[in-house]
Amino acid sequence: MNHMAKRARAALSSLPGSLIVAAFLFLGLAAAPMMAAGAESKLSKEDEACLKCHDKEVGKEHLQKKTEDGKTLSLDVSTKAFIESMHNGTACEDCHDSLDGKTHGKVKTPLASRRELSKSMQGSCVTCHKKKVKQYDDSIHAAQIKQGNDKAPLCSDCHSPHTQPSMKAPMPIEQTPCASCHKDIFKAWAADVHGQERVAKGKTAPICADCHAAHEVKAASLGDALRDGCLKCHKEATQQHKDWLPNAALHFEAVACAACHAPNAERRVNLRLFDAGTNKQLAEKVGVPRFLKRTSAADVANMGLDERALWSLLNEFSRDSGSSGQTILRGRLEVKSGVQAHQLAEKGKALKDCATCHQQGAEPFQSVIVTIAGPDGRPLRHGVQKDVLTSLTAMESVRGFYALGSTRVKLLDYLLILVVCGAAAVPLGHMTVKWAFRGYRERRAAEERAAAAAAAAQSTTPPGQNPGDASR
């Protein structure tokens, strides 16, 4: 906006003073804002000079450039579109300040590719958009570029510098820049509850940037940002879940929203490596590929890590942290792919049957992975054998993840059977022995009664008389 004001002032100052006075006299003060608005959309002589060649409508020639990768780069800039764009207050040379006026257009300069041009122009965005560029620099996209990814988006891949409309203005969803790379996910979103609300009903349902942020995009499966994103709009969801869902807070931590709200999705258990001391997810450092090296060495057959290999993996990462921390696993139930995460259904169709997860052999627990945040922010995964979730000896490794019924320790089931059978055997055995001895007890009781009777008779017989005489 400051730029626009400067441009307006510059335009006004370039007009003859008498003309301004005449304009005020004829149109009055009320016309001043209109004039200022008109001045804003006017171009400087320098910009007009640029567009004289670069706008094919003005110059009658479509300027193009052959890049070294064999492709043709259009150098056309539509004056009309530029004036209507958010950058109409920015002079050409504000961004293209490295061009030499003496040689530009006369001497051919080599250009590797369109992407190289975009990369070289990236710095000019910082001048005005410091905050956004900083957010972008922390994103998974910027991290991928630092890692040498030549497809991750640069500023100009999402924002066309010469035609960029206001990002606040409603945009047809097919123009959503994310869709150009994330086609399948975008297609799934367009068909799910949010997409349908936005497209069919024209409501303000969330689109990509509302959940994933436009610039500080993080890997979706890392952290809890997505859950927090859901709760930002669905403020009542926490209480609504508490009203019916036991241990609701734990479910919010251990189950991704999509795991229940995308009812047709496939689910799995993601055991995430965490530092117990800092309570942060472990991340690989650039150039030190510990995770992939260790997991592939421990699982040559690629059958998934068994409990022993998982235990060793945790110990190795704990050793890396030294005495400062211990590496632990925090499990989370999530859907298997980004496409499935965007198949959210209406609230009424969300999974509400506890038995979906809380029974032996439940589908979500048939697939288990262990993950670490990769150096570019994306998770690195390796399969884990599902038996670790039900093994007594893996208890220490997966101590932070437990789902009633489905991940119960099998050995305890056998112990329960043993104890109940053993306890039932006690009365049965005891009663049996008692029954076997009943004759002995009866004989003994009879003898004792007889002895008691004899003793009683003895005690009642007068001295000198034989007790046997009484029977006679």
Add this chain to the structure above:
Amino acid sequence: MAKLYVNPLPVRIWHWLNAFGFVLLILTGVQLRYVGQIDLFSFHTAVVLHNWVGFVLIANFFLWLGFYLFSDKIKVYHPELSPAKYFKASFRQMQYYGYGIFRGDPNPHHVSVYRKFNALQSMMYQIIMMIVVPIQFASGVLLWDVARFSAIVERLGGVRVVDTVHVLIFIFFCGFIIVHVYLASLGHTPTAHFKAMITGYEDVDEPGAPAQH
């Protein structure tokens, strides 16, 4: 036989509430653990019932504790602080249950107001009520709201460890309750001890009368 008042009302209320509660906890606990294999309640009903009964029994525990702490009846748990006598009595009691009872020997333990329990009972009930039951209640409360008590759960080794302790004690009680009911039937009649826990009056031998087998 004479009648002796050995089970005061608070003890009887506690006992039967506890007994009924434990049966419910075992049934709902089994349901929670074996969804799909057992169908006594829905999972959700079992969770809600398990939690409520658990809290009722915690309150009931304090009724028991309060009664014994604030009355002289606490003596029933340790009528004499003599380890030698205690172990001798325990041995005699084990000998009776394992051998003498088959032969028709008299029960070596004679009930009186402050000697309600035999040596085995007094030790077993003290272990259960002062160690096992509090651990079970504490682990149950932690599992009731894991997120709320996450710091304690973490310190104890994680939710899986806490749950395993809870399940181990559950398994113990599954066995205990069977043996407890059977031993209670070994009075002078099979129902004598059950009646005593309802009326409060235990049948005891008349002074000078021969001991009951």
